Amino acid sequence: MRNKLVGGNWKMNGGLAANAALLVALSAGWKARPDRQIAVCVPFPYLAQARDVLADTPIAWGAQDLSAHAAGAYTGDVSGGMIVEFGCRYVLAGHSERRQHHGESDAVVAAKTKAALASGLRPIACVGETLAEREAGQWQSVVGRQFETVAEALGRDLPLITLAYEPVWAIGTGRTATPEQAQEVHAFLRERLVRKGAEGVLVLYGGSVKAANASALFAQRDVDGALVGGASLVATEFLGIANA
Ligand code: 13P
Numbered sequence: 001m002r003n004k005l006v007g008g009n010w011k012m013n014g015g016l017a018a019n020a021a022l023l024v025a026l027s028a029g030w031k032a033r034p035d036r037q038i039a040v041c042v043p044f045p046y047l048a049q050a051r052d053v054l055a056d057t058p059i060a061w062g063a064q065d066l067s068a069h070a071a072g073a074y075t076g077d078v079s080g081g082m083i084v085e086f087g088c089r090y091v092l093a094g095h096s097e098r099r100q101h102h103g104e105s106d107a108v109v110a111a112k113t114k115a116a117l118a119s120g121l122r123p124i125a126c127v128g129e130t131l132a133e134r135e136a137g138q139w140q141s142v143v144g145r146q147f148e149t150v151a152e153a154l155g156r157d158l159p160l161i162t163l164a165y166e167p168v169w170a171i172g173t174g175r176t177a178t179p180e181q182a183q184e185v186h187a188f189l190r191e192r193l194v195r196k197g198a199e200g201v202l203v204l205y206g207g208s209v210k211a212a213n214a215s216a217l218f219a220q221r222d223v224d225g226a227l228v229g230g231a232s233l234v235a236t237e238f239l240g241i242a243n244a
Contacts, residue, residue, distance in 0.1 A: 123162070
């Protein structure tokens with residue numbers, strides 16, 4: 001049985017006062033469990049705040065993106081080395097909103113995943129098809145291509161990452177994949193991971209996860225946790241998911 005990981009992706013939400021209330025509520029409400037880790041991925045300016053509040057708690061923190069480069073003339077970008085200085089354990093790579101709004105290709109996502117490992121971070125590499133791709137019967141080819149690009153770039157380091165399957169049509173739409181739909185894709189990814197000797201990699205599900213639907217998703221054999229957007233901004237919801 002693999003342990004579970006529940007990550008909150010705050011996206012571009014928050015502010016010092018709201019974050020303080022949320023982080024304090026999470027640290028008060030979360031009791032360490034040997035089978036489960038929780039983490040929050042916050043906007044860059046709040047990494048120090050997350051560190052200051054969460055340092056002596058069992059809650060990990062991380063960032064939502066990083067540069068594929070270590071340093072240099074990349075205005076506005078943030079390197080893995082900078083992120084790690086703030087005590088981060090995790091960083092997201094290739095979230096669909098980065099792919100969509102910033103044109104991140106599979107190759108860029110793979111390079112970012114690699115850069116995260118090189119910095120000592122644990123990357124959570126995101127894959128997932130759009131609604132049009134699902135309706136055209138293309139989820140296997142899309143998710144397979146996204147996964148294989150990362151796997152190829154990492155080679156023997158593949159076991160060191162976490163994957164998140166986030167169908168684009170389920171993100172922020174209230175339309176969660178059914179537990180069976182999620183399981184089908186997770187099993188597809190699991191099979192590829194096993195073939196590459198990376199059976200220990202956790203595969204999280206993301207897309208309209210709430211306290212009310214988390215248990216049914218987590219009951220699926222290959223769903224190893226969740227990456228939570230909107231519901232991670234409400235302490236009771238996020239803790240409800242974390243305890244599901
Ligand atoms: P929602 O939970 O808001 O659908 O977002 C999912 C997501 O994108 C997490 O990374």
